[in-house]
Amino acid sequence: MGLLNAELRKLLSLRASLVAAALCLVAAPAVAAVNGNALRSRVAEGGTGPEGGLSAAERGLEGVMFAVVAGIVLGVVVMSSEYTANDGDVGGGRQIVATLTGVPRRGALLLAKATVLTLVTAVLSSAAIATGIVAGQAVLGPFGLAPWQAAGELGWRLPGAVFYCVCTALIALGVTTVTRNGLIPLVVLIVNSSAISVSLLLSKVTSWAKYLPDAAGIPLFAGETAYTEQLPPLAGATVLTAWTALGLAVGAVAFIRRDA
Amino acid sequence: MIEVSRLVKRHGTKVVVRDVSFTARAGRVTGFLGPNGAGKSSTLRILLGLDSADAGTALIGGKPYRALRNPLRTVGSLLEGSGAHRSRTARGHLSWVAASNGIPRSRVPEVLDLVGLGDVGRKRVGGFSLGMNQRLGLAAALLGDPEVLVLDEPVNGLDPHGIRWLREFLRARAATGRTVLLSSHLMSELASTADDLVVIHHGEIVHSGPKGDVTTGHASLEDAFFALTDREDRWDS
DSSP states (O other): OHHHHHHHHHHHTSHHHHHHHHIIIIIHHHHHHHHHHHHHHHHHTTOOOOOHHHHHHGGGGGGHHHHHHHHHHHHHHHHHHHHOBOOGGGTOOBHHHHHHHHOOOHHHHHHHHHHHHHHHHHHHHHHHHHHHHHHHHHHHGGGSOOHHHHHHHHTTHHHHHHHHHHHHHHHHHHHHHHHOOSHHHHHHHHHHHHTOOHHHHHHTTOGGGGGSHHHHHGGGTOSSOSOSSOOOHHHHHHHHHHHHHHHHHHHHHHHHHSOO | OEEEEEEEEEETTEEEEEEEEEEEOTTSEEEEEOOTTSSHHHHHHHHTTSSOOSEEEEEETTBOGGGOSSGGGTEEEEOSSOOOOTTSBHHHHHHHHHHHTTOOTTHHHHHHHHTTOGGGTTSBGGGOOHHHHHHHHHHHHHTTOOSEEEEESTTTTOOHHHHHHHHHHHHHHHHTTOEEEEEESOHHHHHHHOSEEEEEETTEEEEEEEHHHHHTTSSSHHHHHHHHHHHHHHHHO
């Protein structure tokens, strides 16, 4: 318990946690509201509205992408902060020395980090989705649904979205445990999940792309996607879980075997 | 007690620690002396379970560091400064360190006062000087009131007052039967603090024993040190 307590304190007192919280609690509902507002104007002017309950309900799920990015930030920084060197003129120390002299059982330490990351990401992504749905549906006004109706329509997609965020965060942790430096994983993973999806590009070339982690995970929450071919949700969840386990396993081997 | 036995560490093809053996006994301050790059930190990193040895053992109280449960209650250490993340406060840093080893929170203000950081406990570490960072590292080492202290270049950045305080503090720790292992490249520092000396050069132990034995036949510890390490240089060439 002491170990989990220590790791939770470390994670929550990092500035990255503040960034992640802002993404989930401010940016996610704000974008859901902006998009909801645009949609309402279109419908009010006689354009095409949301077709059926699910499509309308999905207004809130736009916030998931912010939760994904928040999870990536947390997953990267929870490990990269250990290796950030202080300035040379104040000794150039790194936190990993304090961490590993306190807890030399590295497997247990990584497990504790993964556990608190899962916890914080799950809470923040749930909050992002909940506030996104409330804000998005409220702005839709007469065309929107009551939040509980929207949640009912979404059903398994709600835990699916949280699961996707947690898995992405854990993969980010695994990758950063190997690289030790946070910059490259942060840029690559965030760009991949928000701007240019490598999986999406590859899916134009090969049908194997649907087995890549983000492509496999997207059916867990998104109704319509840009992918022409994707796995059914349960298969996608299984594939995403396998990627997560692989990422953590590779990270664990590197973490346990290498010198600090 | 610390027992290092036939320790070997390679970085690639370079041997940085070569068959190093020494003992740091309870009730004594053992000085670990050598020029920069001699292998002091590499040896201490293995002793503290941070790096793995290519051969040999390093035991604290008969156990390798990685086998200790709540190690901070047995061994306090200072390596690379405090290691506190710059965005944390001194208290925040010590709080998580204490939590990780089941050390009561009440120790945090106690050790901050002890090292003279009582007034800046709520300041962020990013604004700390080298000396303050060293003090914070010392505070972390003392959190668990450990039986054994392992300190790598602890006087780095300390002002004369702090150096004097540390010397007396370590002498007092040893006087109560605890083990203190202290590395330095400064002979003057160890001359006044250590009971026993272990001299390392080019990764090899060139002398170990009571301080008096090392200096016998030399005008000062400094002369003894250069005599020991110069001999080593000639062997190399």
